Amino acid sequence: xxxxxxxxxxxxxxxxxxxxxxxxPRPTPPPPLRVLLIPADGGTESGTLADYRPIFxxxxxxxxxxxDLKVAQSYGGVVEAMCNNAADIAFVGSVTxxxxxxxxxxxxxxxxxxxxxxxxxxxxxxxxDSPVRSIDDLRGKRxxxxxxxxxSAFIFPVAMLLDAGIDPVRDLSAVRMTxxxxxxxxxxxNGQVDAAALSFDSYDKAVRAxxxxxxxxxxxxxxxxIPYPPLAANMRLAPALRSRxxxxxxxxxxxPGITPEMIRGYGxxxxxxxxxxxxxxxxxPATRKMAQVTPALKGEMLRKSAERAVR
Amino acid sequence: MNGALAxxxxxxxxxxxxxxxxxxxxLLWYTGQRVEIDRMLALCGEAVLAQAGMADRSQVxxxxxxxxxxxxPIQLSSRREVSRIEGYDPDHLPPFAHIETxxxxxxxxxxxxxxREERMVRTAWLVEPFGYAxxxxxxxxxxxxxxxxxxxxxxxxxxPLxxxxxxNVTPHPALxxxxxxxxxxxxxxxxxxxxxxxVIAxxxxxxxxxxxxxxxxxGFLGKFYxxxxxxxxxxxxxALAAMGAGRLTIWGSAIMPQVLPQHIAxxxxxxxxxxxxxxxxxxxxAGGIGQELKGRFDLYEYGHVGTILIAIFFVILTLDFxxxxxxxxxx
Numbered sequence: 001x002x003x004x005x006x007x008x009x010x011x012x013x014x015x016x017x018x019x020x021x022x023x024x025p026r027p028t029p030p031p032p033l034r035v036l037l038i039p040a041d042g043g044t045e046s047g048t049l050a051d052y053r054p055i056f057x058x059x060x061x062x063x064x065x066x067x068d069l070k071v072a073q074s075y076g077g078v079v080e081a082m083c084n085n086a087a088d089i090a091f092v093g094s095v096t097x098x099x100x101x102x103x104x105x106x107x108x109x110x111x112x113x114x115x116x117x118x119x120x121x122x123x124x125x126x127x128x129d130s131p132v133r134s135i136d137d138l139r140g141k142r143x144x145x146x147x148x149x150x151x152s153a154f155i156f157p158v159a160m161l162l163d164a165g166i167d168p169v170r171d172l173s174a175v176r177m178t179x180x181x182x183x184x185x186x187x188x189x190n191g192q193v194d195a196a197a198l199s200f201d202s203y204d205k206a207v208r209a210x211x212x213x214x215x216x217x218x219x220x221x222x223x224x225x226i227p228y229p230p231l232a233a234n235m236r237l238a239p240a241l242r243s244r245x246x247x248x249x250x251x252x253x254x255x256p257g258i259t260p261e262m263i264r265g266y267g268x269x270x271x272x273x274x275x276x277x278x279x280x281x282x283x284x285p286a287t288r289k290m291a292q293v294t295p296a297l298k299g300e301m302l303r304k305s306a307e308r309a310v311r
Numbered sequence: 312m313n314g315a316l317a318x319x320x321x322x323x324x325x326x327x328x329x330x331x332x333x334x335x336x337x338l339l340w341y342t343g344q345r346v347e348i349d350r351m352l353a354l355c356g357e358a359v360l361a362q363a364g365m366a367d368r369s370q371v372x373x374x375x376x377x378x379x380x381x382x383x384p385i386q387l388s389s390r391r392e393v394s395r396i397e398g399y400d401p402d403h404l405p406p407f408a409h410i411e412t413x414x415x416x417x418x419x420x421x422x423x424x425x426x427r428e429e430r431m432v433r434t435a436w437l438v439e440p441f442g443y444a445x446x447x448x449x450x451x452x453x454x455x456x457x458x459x460x461x462x463x464x465x466x467x468x469x470x471p472l473x474x475x476x477x478x479n480v481t482p483h484p485a486l487x488x489x490x491x492x493x494x495x496x497x498x499x500x501x502x503x504x505x506x507x508x509x510v511i512a513x514x515x516x517x518x519x520x521x522x523x524x525x526x527x528x529x530g531f532l533g534k535f536y537x538x539x540x541x542x543x544x545x546x547x548x549x550a551l552a553a554m555g556a557g558r559l560t561i562w563g564s565a566i567m568p569q570v571l572p573q574h575i576a577x578x579x580x581x582x583x584x585x586x587x588x589x590x591x592x593x594x595x596x597a598g599g600i601g602q603e604l605k606g607r608f609d610l611y612e613y614g615h616v617g618t619i620l621i622a623i624f625f626v627i628l629t630l631d632f633x634x635x636x637x638x639x640x641x642x
Contacts, residue, residue: 081511186374
C-alpha cells in the first residue's frame, strides 16, 4: 500500500511539474528575433558571436528590438531553418542566400561594405614548387574543394574550371570534397592534392596563424569578385519590421557605443559598415555561377570524390 | 579416486575448423585488398622508418607530425582584442587579467597582383590567464549535461522497449518483433546523422544533441536490456509463475534483482559513450564542445584543439574511475 501512495505522489509531482513548465506565464515583451550566424570560412561559436554581438546590440539599442543569436554549422541547415520558420534573420553565404531567396523564404537585409565595395575573392592555389602555372595546367590533376554549398570553396572555383574549358569530372584525375577551407589547405600542403580551391581570406587566415608551409603556396587563378555574404531576413517578418531593421543596419557606424573595430563582416574581418539597399544586379554573378554549377554536376563531382585516389 | 577417468584434449583443429579458417582468411585477404590494408602497412612502415631516420620522407609522418606537433603547447589563456570589447573599462579588468600590446605582421593576398603583402598592426589584447581553460570547462559541462539527458531519455525509452522485446516478459511474438525492430531502427541511425535532421527540426543547440544521443542509445539499451532479461536464470521465474504471479511481478521480483548489475553496467557504458559522442555532435551544430573543436581546427589554432582533446580525455578518465568505484560499491 505504502509504495502505491509514494508512486501516486511521485506521479502527481511529475504531472504538476510538467504543467508548471508548460503553462508558466510567458514573458510579456515580444519574443526576441532569432538570428542564425554561420562561421563562414570556419570559426568557433564564441568567436562568431563575438564578431556579430556588438552589431546586433547596436541595432537593438536603436530599434528597441531584442535578438537571440545562435551559431549554425551547415549552409544547408540555415536554408532549411529560414524556410521552416526556425530563424528570422541569418548571416549566410551568397549562394546560400540565393538558394533561400529562390525558395521564397529570404530577402536581403544588409550587406557589409569595405572601401565602397562588398566583394571578396577566392582562387585556385598550388604549392610553391608546383609545375602548374595556369588554370590550363590543371588537366589531369587532383583538386580539393570545400563544402558543396560554399560560395568561395566550391561554386566559384568550379565555375572557373568550367569557364576555362575544364570539365571537373572528366578532366581532373581526382576530386576531393574536404568540407572546409582548412581541410583543403591541409590536403594541399601535405601533397594529397595538386591544387586547392580557397577563399583569399581563409588563406590569409592560415598565413596569420603561421600554418607551416602556407607561405610557400601560390595562386594560379583568381575568381571573379564574389558578393559578400549578406544578412538575410525571413519573408515572414512584417515588411515594416524589415525596413526598420534595414534602416538600423545602415546607420550602424553612426550608432553610439560602436567603435570602428566592432563592425565586422565576413570571416570576422573589419568592415566600414552595412548597406541595406544594394543594386538588383549585385548578386548577378553569384546567380550565374550557381546556374552554371548544376545539381547534376554537383552529384557527379560527389560521385567522383568517392573514387579511390589515383596512384 | 577418478584418476583413471579417460579424458582428452578437445580437438582444436578438426576438418571443419580448418575449412572455416581457410574461408575466413580468404575473406580477410580479399577485403583487405579492397580497403588497402597493404598500402596502410606500407605507409605505417615508412612512417616508422622515417622516425628512425632510415627513410628520408614519409607522407604519413609529415601529415600527422606537422599537425600533432602543433597541439602543444596547449592554450590556456584567452586573448581578446580590447577595441572590440563593448563597455571596456581599463580600470576594472577581470580578475588576474592584464593588457598586452603586440605588433603583429598581418599578411594579405592582394587580389590584383596575386602577391602577399605584409604590414605591421599594433593591437592591444586583454589576456585572461586561464580564460580559455574555463571556456573549455564550461563547454565540457554542457557536453556532460547533454550526455546525461541523452542517457536519461535512452533509459526511459529503452527499458519499455526491452520489456516488450524480451521473450520471458512479453508473450506475443508480433509485439516482440515490433519492439526488436524499433530498437534496431533507432540503433541503425548514427547520432551524427540523427542530429543533422534534428537541428533542422529543433534548431541549432543542445536539444537536437540530447534527442540524437537519446534516440540512438535507446536503440542499443533496448537490445542489451532485453538480452539480459532473456538470459536471466529461469528457475526463480518458474517458481513465481507456479504461484500464479503475473508477468510484471515476475519481472520485478525474479528478473530485475538478477539483471540489475548488468543493467547498471550497460547504462554506465551508455553514459560514457554519450559523453564521447556528445563531443562530436557539435560538428553539425547540436551543442557541446564539438563546435568549438571544429571551429578551432578550421582557424588553424591547434593549441586550442590540444586543450580540448586533453579536456575530453580527463573527463572520460574521471568517468571511468567513478564508474569502477560505483561498481565496487554495488557488489
